[in-house]
Amino acid sequence: MEIGAKLKEAREAKNLSLDDIQKVTKIQTRYLQAIEKGNFSAMPGSFYVRAFVKEYATAVGLDAEVFMEEHASELPKATNESSVQYSRVRSRGEATSSKSPAIFSFLPTVIVVLLILGILFLVWFFRSNGNGDADPEQVDTGGPDEVLVEDTGSDSEEQPEEAPDEATEGDEGGETTDGETNQSEEPANEPQLKLVEETTDDGEGVSTYDLINADDTIQLVLNTDKEHWLEVENDKGKSFYNAMFASNNAPLELDVTGEQRVHLRFGNPRDLQITVNGVSLQLPETVENGQIHQVWINLNGSAAE
Numbered sequence: 001m002e003i004g005a006k007l008k009e010a011r012e013a014k015n016l017s018l019d020d021i022q023k024v025t026k027i028q029t030r031y032l033q034a035i036e037k038g039n040f041s042a043m044p045g046s047f048y049v050r051a052f053v054k055e056y057a058t059a060v061g062l063d064a065e066v067f068m069e070e071h072a073s074e075l076p077k078a079t080n081e082s083s084v085q086y087s088r089v090r091s092r093g094e095a096t097s098s099k100s101p102a103i104f105s106f107l108p109t110v111i112v113v114l115l116i117l118g119i120l121f122l123v124w125f126f127r128s129n130g131n132g133d134a135d136p137e138q139v140d141t142g143g144p145d146e147v148l149v150e151d152t153g154s155d156s157e158e159q160p161e162e163a164p165d166e167a168t169e170g171d172e173g174g175e176t177t178d179g180e181t182n183q184s185e186e187p188a189n190e191p192q193l194k195l196v197e198e199t200t201d202d203g204e205g206v207s208t209y210d211l212i213n214a215d216d217t218i219q220l221v222l223n224t225d226k227e228h229w230l231e232v233e234n235d236k237g238k239s240f241y242n243a244m245f246a247s248n249n250a251p252l253e254l255d256v257t258g259e260q261r262v263h264l265r266f267g268n269p270r271d272l273q274i275t276v277n278g279v280s281l282q283l284p285e286t287v288e289n290g291q292i293h294q295v296w297i298n299l300n301g302s303a304a305e
Contacts, residue, residue: 003053003071004036010060025055026244028227032056038074044267046076047292051229055243109189189213193279193297198286201294204265205287208296215277218299220262222252226271229292235261245272262297269293 011021018032025032031052034042043049050068053075057064068075190213197208211218222230222245230245232254240254245266256262266272270289274281276297287293 002038003074004038006067006071007053007056007060007062008036010057010062014060016060021056021059024059025052026246026249027052027055040076047267048229049076191215191277191279193276193281195282195284196298198284204292204294205284206294206296207284207287208298209281210298211276211279211300214299216257217255217277218257218259219277220254220256220297221275222254223250223273223275224271225250226268228272229267230272231263231265233263234259235263256299259299262299264295264297265292267292 011018018029021027021032022029031043031048034040035049035053035056040049043052053071054064054068057067192212194210194212195207196210197206199206199208220232222232224245225247227244227246229243230252231242232240233242234240234256240256240262241252245252264274268289269283269287269291274295276299281295281297283293283295
């Protein structure tokens with residue numbers, strides 16, 4: 001029996017309509033009809049054929065893995081099923097190599113701090129020079145007063161006593177000004193998504209990002225006004241989402257706090273918006289719609305060893 005006819009028979013045996021299957025799998029009814037008729041050319045691509053058939057088989061109570069093996073000859077060749085496993089198995093050398101570019105992500109912060117320190121030094125320098133210019137005047141005014149003390153009697157002795165008081169007030173004012181220039185504030189570090197690696201795997205693009213300055217809680221949010229096949233899982237294979245993702249499912253909010261790495265695999269990449277803790281993930285310019293794309297996000301700032 002052909003694959004489409006067997007799925008239809010299993011569906012009717014459970015008294016399920018195509019609309020019932022659509023509600024469970026989120027696969028459009030026209031694609032479900034195409035599967036039952038064996039019209040795989042109506043699908044967006046070979047990846048979607050295998051994914052949709054697997055979802056359909058699960059929905060009607062069949063063992064999806066066994067079913068796929070029994071009808072492997074009727075399905076398009078699986079050209080990219082091994083890509084996720086290939087991406088998961090990273091050598092220690094590859095994980096270490098992705099750390100070195102992360103060092104450069106701190107350079108902008110260092111430059112900003114150095115600029116602030118430089119500005120504070122210039123303010124202190126010019127103010128110090130201004131106070132230095134006032135000191136000779138105070139010394140000069142004291143000189144004549146001392147001469148008057150020597151040449152005059154007791155009446156003139158009261159006048160030079162005021163000069164040291166004025167000089168003292170000036171010194172105290174200078175100390176207060178210098179104290180004010182020593183205050184500085186360091187800029188707060190904001191979360192960033194840094195693209196650290198671009199590769200390909202069986203024709204699929206693979207982009208790797210580091211999340212810098214991560215918060216204690218990490219929230220992954222996905223939005224779209226189109227339709228995508230979407231897989232989200234961690235580096236140990238734990239699945240957070242594996243189905244069709246469309247505008248009626250958006251926004252999709254996933255709490256990935258405590259995870260080391262998160263892996264996403266999806267179609268129509270240009271129509272999918274991905275943010276981590278409010279930071280938008282920008283795909284490389286070479287990524288186009290009509291392709292399957294993969295994204296790895298290192299949530300602790302570097303690839304796990």
